[in-house]
Amino acid sequence: MLQDHANTPHGTATLPHEPGRPLRIGIGGPVGSGKTALVAALCRSLGDGLGVAVVTNDIYTREDAEFLLRNGVLPSERVRAVETGCCPHTAIRDDISANIEAIETLENSLPGLDVVLVESGGDNLTATFSRGLVHHQIFVIDVAGGDKVPRKGGPGVTTADLLVINKTDLAGQVGADLSVMDRDAHARRGDLPMCFLSLVEDPAAVPVTAWVRERLAAVPT
Known part of the structure; x- marks a missing residue:
């Protein structure tokens, strides 16, 4: 069961929640962990009644946006693609200017925007988002790498506001023990x-x- 730990040190956002501006949630994780599929699912689930937009990050393509x-899952005006041209975590942690510009473009063109999902390009267990870019961050891993992945740790696993262990339907096929x-x-x-x-089930x-939705409910109005 998920528990609310938004007041723990790792869960406290440094980017202020400004009334009237959207909540920014970063979604990161290794290549193939299912980040884009999760973003698509969230767009469908949240899009009924909420203003949702997405910024995707790819190194040399716009594949995830496409x-x-x-x-x-969203009209084209609600999706912006950032081509980082460099290691994916650079654009979400070190030089966030391209992502900030994409978010501000969405905000200016979409009045009433509630949430912007910022998807990182596929990276490794060290990927984290700048707290000047997002309010909260989700880190996605999957069972295909084996049940040792959480044990390996890394900032994504240990400090993300929410860790998602994805593709549990494949656990039996790859010999991953979910209890471990x-x-x-x-x-x-x-x-x-x-x-x-x-996401299959x-x-x-x-x-x-x-x-x-719990994070959105806590945003000042």
């Missing part, structure tokens, strides 16, 4: 929340959607 548009992943994730993260997810990403 995936979202092909699947019709659960134990090691909690050992690494302490009281910070985590959840298991299979739960296409609405219910626990992640609920977590985002």
Whole structure:
């Protein structure tokens, strides 16, 4: 079960929640962990009644943005693609100017925007978002790498506001023990929340959607 630990040191955002401006949530994780599929699920789940937009990051292409548009999860004016031309975490942690510009463009063109999902390009376990870019960050790993991944730690696993262990439907096929992943994730993260997810079995990403809605409910109006 997900628990609310928004007041823990890791969960406290340094970017202020300004009334009338959207909540920014970063979604990072290794290549192939299911970040874009999760973003698509959140767009579908949150888009009914909320103003949602997305900024994607790819090194040399707009592949993730094009995936979202092909699947019709948002109108084209609600999706912006950033081509980083460098290591993905550079654009979300070190030089965030391109992402800030994309977010501000969305804000200026979409009155009433509630949330902007900022998807990192596929990176490794060291990827984290600048707290000047996002209010909260989700880190996505999957079972395909084996049940040792949470034990390996890294800033993404240990400090993200929410850890998502994705593709649990594949656990039996790759010999991953979910109980081991659960134990090691909690050992690494302490009281910070985590959840298991299979978008095959739960296409609405219910626990992640609920977590985002809780963060949105706390935004000043």
